[in-house]
Amino acid sequence: MKNIFTIALLAVTPLAYSQQNYNIVLIVADDLGYGDLGPYGVKDIKTPNLDKLAAEGVRFTNYYANAPECSPSRTALLTGRYQQRVGGLECAIGLNDVGRYPEALELSNRNEIGLPVEFNAIPSILKAKDYNTAIIGKWHLGGKEKFRPNVQGFDYSIGPLGGGVDYFHHTEPKGMFIGIEMEGNPDFYRNGLPHRRENYYMTHLITDESVNWLNIQNETKPFFLYLPYTAPHTPYQGPDDYRPVQLTSKEFGIGNREIYVKMIESLDNGIGKILAKIEEKGLTENTIIIFTSDNGPTKMGTTGLLSGNKSELFEGGIRVPLIIKWPGKIKPGQVSDQMAIGMDITASIANIIGVVPPKKLDGIDIIGHVVSGNKDIPRTLFWRFKRGNGIIKAVRDNNMKYIEETNKKGTTEFVFDLQTDIGEKNNLADKNMGELNRLRKLVENWEADVRPERYDFYREFQ
Numbered sequence: 001m002k003n004i005f006t007i008a009l010l011a012v013t014p015l016a017y018s019q020q021n022y023n024i025v026l027i028v029a030d031d032l033g034y035g036d037l038g039p040y041g042v043k044d045i046k047t048p049n050l051d052k053l054a055a056e057g058v059r060f061t062n063y064y065a066n067a068p069e070c071s072p073s074r075t076a077l078l079t080g081r082y083q084q085r086v087g088g089l090e091c092a093i094g095l096n097d098v099g100r101y102p103e104a105l106e107l108s109n110r111n112e113i114g115l116p117v118e119f120n121a122i123p124s125i126l127k128a129k130d131y132n133t134a135i136i137g138k139w140h141l142g143g144k145e146k147f148r149p150n151v152q153g154f155d156y157s158i159g160p161l162g163g164g165v166d167y168f169h170h171t172e173p174k175g176m177f178i179g180i181e182m183e184g185n186p187d188f189y190r191n192g193l194p195h196r197r198e199n200y201y202m203t204h205l206i207t208d209e210s211v212n213w214l215n216i217q218n219e220t221k222p223f224f225l226y227l228p229y230t231a232p233h234t235p236y237q238g239p240d241d242y243r244p245v246q247l248t249s250k251e252f253g254i255g256n257r258e259i260y261v262k263m264i265e266s267l268d269n270g271i272g273k274i275l276a277k278i279e280e281k282g283l284t285e286n287t288i289i290i291f292t293s294d295n296g297p298t299k300m301g302t303t304g305l306l307s308g309n310k311s312e313l314f315e316g317g318i319r320v321p322l323i324i325k326w327p328g329k330i331k332p333g334q335v336s337d338q339m340a341i342g343m344d345i346t347a348s349i350a351n352i353i354g355v356v357p358p359k360k361l362d363g364i365d366i367i368g369h370v371v372s373g374n375k376d377i378p379r380t381l382f383w384r385f386k387r388g389n390g391i392i393k394a395v396r397d398n399n400m401k402y403i404e405e406t407n408k409k410g411t412t413e414f415v416f417d418l419q420t421d422i423g424e425k426n427n428l429a430d431k432n433m434g435e436l437n438r439l440r441k442l443v444e445n446w447e448a449d450v451r452p453e454r455y456d457f458y459r460e461f462q
Helices: 004-010 048-056 070-079 102-109 121-127 202-215 257-280 343-353 366-372 433-449
Strands: 023-029 058-060 132-136 156-159 174-177 180-183 223-228 287-293 322-325 334-336 380-387 390-397 400-407 410-417
Touching: 023 257, 023 343, 048 257, 048 287, 048 322, 070 121, 070 343, 121 132, 121 223, 121 343, 132 202, 156 202, 202 223, 202 257, 257 287, 287 343, 343 366, 380 433, 390 433, 400 433, 410 433
Parallel strands: 023 223, 023 287, 058 334, 132 156, 132 223
Antiparallel strands: 058 322, 174 180, 287 322, 380 390, 390 400, 400 410
8 A cells, every 4th residue: 555655755766876886974963952053053152064064065954863862763874764663762772771661671671672683774785885884983772792783784883882971981870870770880892892991082082983994994995984973962071071080870961051062062073083084085075974963952952943852752852953965966055945854864875875775764865855956845754752651753744743742641732833833832733623633643554554573572562
């Protein structure tokens, strides 16, 4: 049956690229807000390198993360599909690999919480074209050995496996943290094995490792660098905030805007060094640079005119920056209002290098859409976020958006017209029951389509 999902996929005709294998650098900030960069209107943060990247490429205004938290967003990015199809990854994996909602908890009890190799599309399609691959930065898709990056198709991996670590000691929180007693253990791995780099500011470490890895790349073999920085995720620590004792759990969420600004400026500075190394190697013209964020910010960040923050499905929790530079293909200084989402990046990479992924993707070639210069197309995008016994669902159908929040207090529904109400201030749910019912039905049909594929106990939770 042809439905809205297949229609969306067919809406963009794949662009025929040359047989040249382009280098790809995918940079993902952590908890960076839609309004936290110069090109998106921030006033108190200086981001000259990302400003320049936007001036040399395209900046998207309607780009979304697939989720308002780390693990689900990264799942969709690497699989090119709605994360719901994997199962157990609809909110950030908890400390000690503990699931945070019923299905995820059941998986963690079975030691199965993480991204299975067979779902991970990006490494598999790149290896089909003999790319050198690396992940330098945060993983957060399962700490068990069978889920680690080094078994997922990455030739080189270094960084923390979990959600957030002390920027200098690379340790988890110490003490009671979100209901779990933590010992403050190290969380930093190189090619799947514990690795210590004490007293090395994490943002600088990720940058320097990336520069070193790029330095050994050359024109004879294409490369893919997945660069998921930890900044500006908690704990709030700037490059000058070193202290000899690691942070306790109580200190992980303490900070201020001044520190937050320094974290983002350090991130921007690191990106500048990476771009400079690519230029020095003479690889700029053959390298695609993609920059985005995994989800919206904490309340420390900036969302511009958008409402909501991380862990919410209001615009501020899921609408994030996306900047892409592709010399000779994407005209400099473009601004695209095309609706796009994280899993589109995977579909774009697959089409650019000419490989059909083993599993059918849910995204579209958004890069090809910009290169072609075609008019923007209507789309329908979906979200579902789970935490504990609470569930938040959403759909954006062109300019109309529906949110359903269910918790122990009951269910609340929202309908917004984003064309006239970008800040989601005017709830139309009671004023337009026809639109409410239409959008709710879209979500119901989507949920039936994206049921998890990897475990048979899912029906217990319906």
